[in-house]
Amino acid sequence: MNLSPDEVVYWQYGVINLNATIVFTWALMIVLAVSAKLITRRLSTSLQRSRWQNLLEIIVTSILQQIEDVGLNEPRKYLDFLGTLFLFVAAASLGTVIPGYQPPTGSLSTTAALALSVFAAVPFFGIKAQGFGNYMKSYMAPTFIMLPFNIISEISRTLALAIRLFGNMMSGGMIIGILLSLTPFLFPIVMTVLGLLTGMVQAYIFSILATVYIAAATRVRKPAPQPEAAS
């Protein structure tokens, strides 16, 4: 029993390897991209539209609404990054209903990669919104004494993002694996349903936290509030 899909290696050449995490990620990417392409191939701009288009529109507009609710005034600028975070994590969780599937988010490498992306995206959007100087000043708010603490906070929350998602996703897979060996049939199904719920909640939490961090970084001339880590 593998703790992480990273350990399932299909092909290796030196440091380069092709493990289950990457393969399932590619599979998810293909499914997401192809289904999106298929659905958006014949988009209707009239009042009549297909059910799939309707579904995609609901998803996209809901994400936009959530981003705006958190406090970002121009949600479309952040839709690519935050929406993809949510959709990827959610799709990774949804895939657990397929037997033999191992969620890529169950790998610390993936969650770390996502957390690092957020870690990079926060200053990226912050500098884009307020300019380099202003953004850097926010690390010294309210006083320069707070600079080390702000930096520690930045790193720790990135770590927390990665560990939180990894823990939740990994635990779901682990619990199902353990229960499957103990009590077959009924109980694992219930746990799978619970795992789905947990996965969706984690996808929401991950993307909302990323949004909050970005919103804090892009807020102009305001002392950056220290978002406390949630679990």
Place this chain on the structure above:
Amino acid sequence: MAIDWFTIVAQAFNFLILMWLLKYFLYQPILNAIDEREKLIATKLGDADLKMVEAQKEKDEFKQKREEIDQKRADLFRQATEEANVLRQRLIDEARQAAEALSAKRQVTLRNEERDLHQAIRSRTQMEVFDIARKVLADLATASLEERLGEVFTRRLREMDDQTRAGLAEIVKTAAEPVLIRSAFDLPAEQRATIQNALNITFSAEVRVRFETAPDLIGGVELIANGQKVAWSIADYLTSLERGIEALLQEKSKPVAKADAKSEKTEKSETAAKTP
């Protein structure tokens, strides 16, 4: 549980690729579609608003026009009614006037006819009466009667009052033509002589006399000198009588007509005005 740095990098790269893929296959098309639809809806709503405004405007216009038409129709109807009433009143008045005029005319015509008839009857009666009288007297008149008449005439000459005699003598003396003695029958020579004699004595002068026979006198003798006349004849009497009756009738029919014919008749018969 180790962190595989290659996997982390690969996953980050994968994430970037997925971001790009979803951006071009999902977000952009979907957002574009939503935007276009919203634009379409906004356009349609705008059009609908515009149409609504136009419809309201047209509705108002039509309402106003309808009210105008109603008003006009009511006005026209009222006007027509008034005109009809006036016309009816006028026609009734005209008809009444015409009827009254006709009635009055008919009455006048009736009265005139009645009057004419009366007059005709009167004239006819008068004429008949005098004709009969003339005829009877003409039948009775003879030469001997004529002689008697001559005698009466000479006596009248003699018995003439002085004033008349003086006036007549003046006329007889100054007359250029001889005095005309008219009688119904031829007077015998001795009668003529008697009259000549009587005249000479009456006017104490030689009077030139011309004798003439006039059957229309019926009976009697007339003396005409320079327009003046001394007469004693039946015709003279009858004329007097006729004139008297005419005057009487004229008085009676005065309020109705002027009796023109009668006055003409009166003028015609104004021959024996003077009675000695």
